[in-house]
Amino acid sequence: MILFALGIWSFLSHEALLRKLIAFNVMGGGVFHVFIAVAYRGDTAPPDPVPHALVLTGIVVAVSATALALALGGRAQDAADHD
Template sequence: MTPAFLYALVGIVLFSIGLYGLILYKHLLRKILAINILGSGVFLVMVALAARTGDAVPDAVPHAMVITGIVVAVSATALALALMLRVDAETGQAVLPEDREE
C-alpha cells in the first residue's frame, strides 16, 4: 500500500465520521463542525490521489482545487456560524426548525 492510498483511506474515514455527526446531532454548531470534518476528508482524498505520479511532481490541478476549496469552506463556515447565531437569537435554540423543542 502506497502512502497515497493510506492518506486517501484516512480521508474516507474522516468523511464518514463527518457525515455521521452531521446526521446524528441536532445542534447547529455540531453540524457545522461535522461538515468541516467531512470536507477535510474530501480534501485529503483529493490531495492524496493527486500524489499517484510515482517520482514525478504530484498533479497540481487537484492541489489548486483543494486550496480554492479550503477558502470556500472557511467562508461558508463563517456564514454558517453567523446564521447559527442569528437562529439562536431568534428562537433561543441553535437547531433546525424540525428539531426544535417547545
C-alpha cells in the same frame, strides 16, 4: 475516507447546529485529503498541481461558508431567544 464517513455520521446524528457545522468541516477535510492523495503520481514525477489548486480553492470556500453558517445560526438563536 474515514474522516468523511465520521463527518456524515456526526452531521446526521447530532442535533446541535455547531456540532453539525464541525461535522461538515470534518467531512470536507476528508474530501480534501483524498484529493491531495490523488495528486500523487509515483516517486519520480512531481505531484499533479490541479487537485492541489482545487483543494486550495475549496479550503477558502469552506471557511467562508462556515463563517456565514455561524452568523446565520447565531442570528437564529437570538431570534429564538426573543420569542
